[in-house]
Amino acid sequence: MNLIALRGLPIVKKGDDIAQLIAHAANGQVKIENGDIIVVAQSIVSKAEGNVYDLREINPSPRAIEIGKKMGRDPRKIELILRESTEIVRQAHVLITRTKHGFVCANAGVDSSNVDEDHATTLPEDPDASARRIRERIKDILGVDVAVIISDTHGRPFRKGAAGVAIGVAGMEPLWDLRDKRDLYGKKLTSTIFAAADSFAAAATIVMGETNEGTPVVIIKGAKYKPGDGRATDLVRPREHDLFL
């Protein structure tokens, strides 16, 4: 399995066709082929889709002002976070919420890095749909069938540090159910479901770099995956099955 960070992408602006930018940057650098996985950082998808907010235009609610005061944080950003969330999961030194998509993460994915001062991005409205659109446009432009993952980096309970996860998926099954497979001794494997899309996102995030390297797209070649119509929301553990809520 080979991971290639795509160089030469421009800074993405609202309305940009990400598939077109990828196809253009790949030209002469890496041949995108059937079966490749294209991992795209959430930040550029949000920008292309216009999910960038000028905080000076955000009018924080009384609740956002109260939380902002308690946490010592910008109430306008708290307001954006609350708008993106269905539930506050933990409020301590960090604000962990469940996003409208179902993801549990810090700040509902609201992020002020890699945008102008006094601005913040939110997650794409429907990252699975974003992934599908990129996949379809790649098919249109290059004539190849790829899988697409929209990645974000999330902190984790119990473990330090953030790692890449899939928040949008197209063209693959994000979970592999191995429960009927057998081990080296021929015994049935019990309760083994593999978070494939998250693992691809985690791998791609290593080569993306988290800082200012400007490589928010990674092409994964030679990966075995299950083509399919799964969604990243399949990766969300239903609230009623979660032991930590």
Place this chain on the structure above:
Amino acid sequence: MNLIALRGLPIVKKGDDIAQLIAHAANGQVKIENGDIIVVAQSIVSKAEGNVYDLREINPSPRAIEIGKKMGRDPRKIELILRESTEIVRQAHVLITRTKHGFVCANAGVDSSNVDEDHATTLPEDPDASARRIRERIKDILGVDVAVIISDTHGRPFRKGAAGVAIGVAGMEPLWDLRDKRDLYGKKLTSTIFAAADSFAAAATIVMGETNEGTPVVIIKGAKYKPGDGRATDLVRPREHDLFL
């Protein structure tokens, strides 16, 4: 970044020198070089170190019998889990504990797959030390400096499916602190610590396969990482800083 699953490893037995087995299998298949990362599945480290238990020799305590009855599970396995744990974190349809190393995971890593009937493996006694030994032996045998990660697969709160994590590390810093780095706009990144070792483990676990493919060792080439003396226990969020315990 390129990930190569090492083929041709024998089934590992107690006392085996894993570095020697890796060097032998790699010969003619992949050249192990300075700067490579070798990811080794916990299961073969446990076997080589003799952490395999015959359940017929385990005498479950009254507490293990009680939990086993409640959960409908083998009390001998529960006994092993309790011996490996300092704390039960959640007891529902799964038993999630904190292991003596500090890791929070299902069944304290006690596993009956890929061993004989009526047997189970536990995690290595000190996986960081196991990683260091493999790293040193690779240096002895092949004369190259590599990083070594002992990987396991853990389930995650909030998200379905298991993914690879690092439970032992040698020759690298498992966490990258990016808090002083700047984004595309020159602004300081806030609170960005990247779980590098876990991400490498997650990536390697994709190509290992979870079933009977017999490729528990993956060589990662062309990866940027921070050489250092970090430990996988650095990845453990201290109990008092965890919001979900």
